[in-house]
Amino acid sequence: MKSRRALLDLPRLVMRRAVLVGLVTILLALVVGLYRAQDAIDDEVEAAMTLAAIMARLGTLSAIDDTNAVESLRVLQADGRLRHLELELHTADGRRLLSPPAEPASAVLPESLGQLHRRLLPAPDRRSVSWLVARPSGPPWTATLHASSEGERREALADLAGIFGVLLGGIAGLLLVMRWNMRRAFAPLAELLDAIGGIERQALEPVRRLPTMPIRELESIAMALRHLAAGLEQAEARRRLLSQKVHTLQEDERTRLARELHDEFGQRLTALRFDAAWLARQVADQPELLGVVQGMSARCAEVQQDIRQMLVDLRPFGPAGSEAATGTLPLDRLCAMLEALVQGWRDTRSATTFSLTLDLPPGREAIELPLDLALTVYRISQEALTNAARHAQARHITLQLRLEPAPDGPDRGWLHWSVRDDGVGLAGAAAALQRGNGLGGMQERVWAQGGEWQVLDGENVRLDTEWPGLLLRARLPLNPPPATPLSDPAP
Structure with missing residues (x-):
């Protein structure tokens, strides 16, 4: 089994190679100093x-x-240089016979640095020692040794440049190593x-993919994110379970209604x-009364038709039958129901x-x-088309359904649903989502199925589609995750 890397503290990781570079810099400075001393x-x-x-x-x-x-x-002067001294030789009448050799140009230091040092720190007054040198014929010569600071200045500046170069290299090395350490850390x-962005988007997969962090501090953050994601998953599962129960109660209440x-009101209308039909036969010879009775019969027929439409809205899949027994609905039947729903709006909104x-x-x-998934798709389609037709002032409304099967089987994958219109859009989408009906109810239904919900309005829709207005999207799994009661997380 592959062993886990030992977790490192951030200061230790940042400084461990920096300390090595510092030691190398000190060692190099010592070597340069010893070389210069020799x-x-x-x-x-x-x-x-x-x-x-x-x-x-x-x-x-x-x-x-x-x-x-x-x-x-x-x-002699050309073969070996005098340090800090210059020899001059003059005749008795002051004529110079011997001058000190010219100072060699430094291969390390620019002349401007020496000039700057002379300007900032001028040398003390020049001191000298003179004596007479006897000649075999004629007056004696005068030999003079002058104290010179130029040689010492060059050597001191060269030593300073060497140490400065070592320090500069060491600092550059430290910065490079610390930069590498920080980038790695x-x-x-x-x-x-x-x-974190996934948590904001309510997508927890990036949190699940988090590897073990190499830094103890980052691993603490990762652990906190994992605990947060686990808590969010449990809260989302509880919310999904509660939402499913709420919608189940709503559907049960609609079924009861x-x-x-059908049983009470429908029978009485029949x-x-x-x-009314019996009464119409009794007053067949009285035209005025017959017209009233026939009008009553027509009103009863209209009320019965309205009740049938209400029954379709309350119980879109009809009386409990094979679907309730199997818990499934053919995709073709759902498509037919959506086509009937759209056709109903075509008939009423020309x-x-x-x-x-x-x-x-x-x-x-x-x-x-x-x-449950089929009912969710039908209900959100019903609500979205109703909102768009009644409130959006739209000229075009499109309901789209797309199936994205998974490679491992046709019963797996995603169902993509959307309704878009070219209406006036929606003011206060965030507030509308907070309410339990309308957009909020649609969002709750989608979340109860473990799906993803998105509302695009105004310029966002303009960028996404050719129409302005409002775009509602849902991405629903064909096999929703089971919503089972969860135990409280361990403290």
Whole structure:
């Protein structure tokens, strides 16, 4: 079994490689410092030996002619540099015979840095030591050693540049390592943000896909999101169960009312029509009374027709029969009922165009829908068409049904439902959804089936369809999740 990675604290993850870079920087600075120290020691020794050689040669100048004496000193100065000293040689009349060699240009430091240092921190007054050098013929020469700060300035600035370069490299390394650590540490934040967005959209699948976070702090957030998602799932399941019970009670009450209308009111209207028919035969020779009786009979027939329509609205699937026994309804029958519903509106609203669009796969006659799902689709279609026809002032209203079967079987997948119109839209959609009837009731029915509900209004519809107005959408699973009572979550 693959072992889980040990959870790391965020400060530890961010700093552990940064500490390593800091140690490497310190070690590199030590190496550079030791190298520069050894270089300075070698320069000091070489300068001391050069000074000793020059002093020894000055002691022997009294036996050497002028040309060879000056040339020998110039060669000594060219072979080895004096540190912090400059040698000059003058005749008795002040003519310079020997000048200090020109300072070599630094390969590391720009000249502007030396000039800046001279301007900010000028060197102290130049000090010098002079003495006479005897000549074999003629007056003695004057040898002068001047104290020079330029060499030391260059060396100090070079040391500073070396240390600065090491520090700059170390800081850059620290920043790069910390950036890499931070990117690695917060890489799972994208999944966490996606999970939070899923909770906002009431889609909990991103939360379920959350892996184990590599950071203890992020894992704490992920655990909180998982607990929140579990709580939301349980609350949603309870809400779905309650909504199903409410709608079941509504349908039971509608069935009871339909039964009473059919058994009580319907029978009495039938008896009343029989009485009116008998009375019409009795007054057949009295035209005035016969017209009144026939009008009463016609009114009774109209009331009976209205009751039949009310029975269809209250009990759309008819009296309990095979559907109630099997708990399913053929998809073809649902489509026929929706076509009849749309046709009923066509017959009563000639100024508005009603259309039904079905996008169903071949073999739909074999598809059986759960009775609750079919009733939900019919009821929300009934409510949506009624709202659009009565309140939207729409010219075009379209009901669309599309089946998206799953690869593992025709009885699985999704049923996509929508009603759209080109009417005035809806003001206060959020408030309308809070109410228990209308949009709120439709949303509750969809949620009770484990589906997804969406309301698009105004410019949102304009972007989504060719019509402005209102677009209602539902995405319903063909096999809704069972809504069983859940125990309270553990504290």
